[in-house]
Amino acid sequence: MKCSDINNHLLDYLDNNLNSQERIDFESHIKNCDNCSTKLMQFKELHNEISKAAPIESSEFFKTGFFIKLNKEKNRSTRKPIMDFSFKSLLKVAASILLFIGGTVFGLIIQNKVGVNSKLTLLEQEVFKLKQQVHLTALEEKTPSEKILAIEYLNSSETNQELLNTFNFLLNNDESINVRLEAAQALYKLSDNQKARDILLKSLNVNQKPIVQIKLINYLTEIEERRIIEPLKDLIQNDNTNRMVKDYAQNSLQTLI
Amino acid sequence: MNHLSDEYIMEKVKSGNIDYMSEIFNRYNNQILNYFFRSSGNLEDSQDLTQSVFLRLLKYRKSFNQSKSFKSWIYGVSRNMLNTHYQSKKVVTENTEIINNLSDSNIGDSENDLRLYYSMNLLSDDYKELIILSKFQGLKYKEIAEIYSTTEAAIKNKIFRALDKLRKIYFETE
Numbered sequence: 001m002k003c004s005d006i007n008n009h010l011l012d013y014l015d016n017n018l019n020s021q022e023r024i025d026f027e028s029h030i031k032n033c034d035n036c037s038t039k040l041m042q043f044k045e046l047h048n049e050i051s052k053a054a055p056i057e058s059s060e061f062f063k064t065g066f067f068i069k070l071n072k073e074k075n076r077s078t079r080k081p082i083m084d085f086s087f088k089s090l091l092k093v094a095a096s097i098l099l100f101i102g103g104t105v106f107g108l109i110i111q112n113k114v115g116v117n118s119k120l121t122l123l124e125q126e127v128f129k130l131k132q133q134v135h136l137t138a139l140e141e142k143t144p145s146e147k148i149l150a151i152e153y154l155n156s157s158e159t160n161q162e163l164l165n166t167f168n169f170l171l172n173n174d175e176s177i178n179v180r181l182e183a184a185q186a187l188y189k190l191s192d193n194q195k196a197r198d199i200l201l202k203s204l205n206v207n208q209k210p211i212v213q214i215k216l217i218n219y220l221t222e223i224e225e226r227r228i229i230e231p232l233k234d235l236i237q238n239d240n241t242n243r244m245v246k247d248y249a250q251n252s253l254q255t256l257i
Numbered sequence: 258m259n260h261l262s263d264e265y266i267m268e269k270v271k272s273g274n275i276d277y278m279s280e281i282f283n284r285y286n287n288q289i290l291n292y293f294f295r296s297s298g299n300l301e302d303s304q305d306l307t308q309s310v311f312l313r314l315l316k317y318r319k320s321f322n323q324s325k326s327f328k329s330w331i332y333g334v335s336r337n338m339l340n341t342h343y344q345s346k347k348v349v350t351e352n353t354e355i356i357n358n359l360s361d362s363n364i365g366d367s368e369n370d371l372r373l374y375y376s377m378n379l380l381s382d383d384y385k386e387l388i389i390l391s392k393f394q395g396l397k398y399k400e401i402a403e404i405y406s407t408t409e410a411a412i413k414n415k416i417f418r419a420l421d422k423l424r425k426i427y428f429e430t431e
Contacts, residue, residue: 011417042424049373050392055291056300058307062290066282066308073315074275211371243429244375 001029006036144176168199188219210242221252263327271318329403376427384419
């Protein structure tokens with residue numbers, strides 16, 4: 001098999017549709033050809049990513065909305081009086097759906113309160129204690145979701161240097177992208193404060209995670225922080241910059257200039 | 258009702274049993290919603306379009322042809338609806354919009370999702386659509402070929418080229 005044949009057989013190979021001889025030929029070429037072997041690996045990785053992409057769920061309200069329209073359509077075409085059997089049964093269906101939703105929501109609220117309650121009380125106590133002084137060490141031991149909760153609580157307390165330092169640290173160093181994004185958002189909300197803006201700006205050069213860099217660019221552009229212009233230009237010219245980040249940077253630059 | 262084929266149920270609807278349409282809806286609404294959302298990036302539009310598809314199938318139920326697979330029919334209708342919608346409205350989800358949709362929903366693997374959708378968005382509409390139908394929506398080559406009124410071999414070829422292009426963009430080797 002040659003490289004051009006690989007292209008023709010690749011999909012079949014991945015779908016397990018080659019006969020045993022074709023498979024043998026395919027695999028032996030792959031073994032001896034770096035290009036094709038890389039290509040195959042990339043195809044597999046891509047396939048993997050796609051299968052991980054989570055689908056969105058349609059909501060109950062959306063579905064109920066359709067059933068109501070369906071019934072209207074049905075009435076129109078069959079010309080039956082409105083209060084007929086099927087409309088009543090549709091009402092029953094709608095009622096039970098609403099009951100189900102109500103019950104589920106209620107159940108979730110209860111569950112949430114009970115489950116998170118103990119953690120919340122602990123956090124609330126801690127936040128109260130630390131309200132005047134935020135210590136980074138207090139947050140070090142927590143899980144990402146606890147940190148996110150903590151950030152949301154701390155956000156509403158007075159801005160002070162220690163608070164900003166904490167956010168700064170989390171923004172640039174935390175392992176969890178979601179925590180970093182949360183810290184970025186907290187700083188964005190505090191962007192009336194000059195120091196918060198400084199932190200966001202500095203982080204742009206330091207932060208290695210593309211998705212965080214993009215969010216930073218978003219935030220800084222939104223608050224019209226013009227000091228971002230030069231860093232943006234640098235990012236665009238730097239070959240090592242992630243392609244997505246470059247795109248965003250270019251976009252923002254156009255808005256700002 | 259689960260053991261009854263889509264085609265059987267649609268025939269029922271065609272012959273006047275409109276209630277059966279709700280079964281069709283139950284089976285397909287989620288995947289059609291995802292088809293629209295993955296193509297357009299706009300949730301609200303996708304919800305409207307999804308409902309329109311089922312109402313349209315209902316309206317034109319007489320034209321349902323048992324010789325064609327139901328799946329190909331519903332996706333064909335969806336596709337047409339999407340194209341019409343695109344013509345009348347500037348839909349393109351700018352790549353700069355994608356990040357807002359993603360990171361707000363706190364998906365665990367946001368980084369890779371972002372990279373994937375970003376790359377998808379850089380493809381031509383044809384290629385993007387083929388990948389959505391075959392890889393995201395899981396349609397078989399035969400079903401897609403039916404939608405496009407072409408041969409299975411031809412569509413397979415095109416899908417390969419689309420994936421190859423996506424691969425190049427995704428791995429930034431272009």
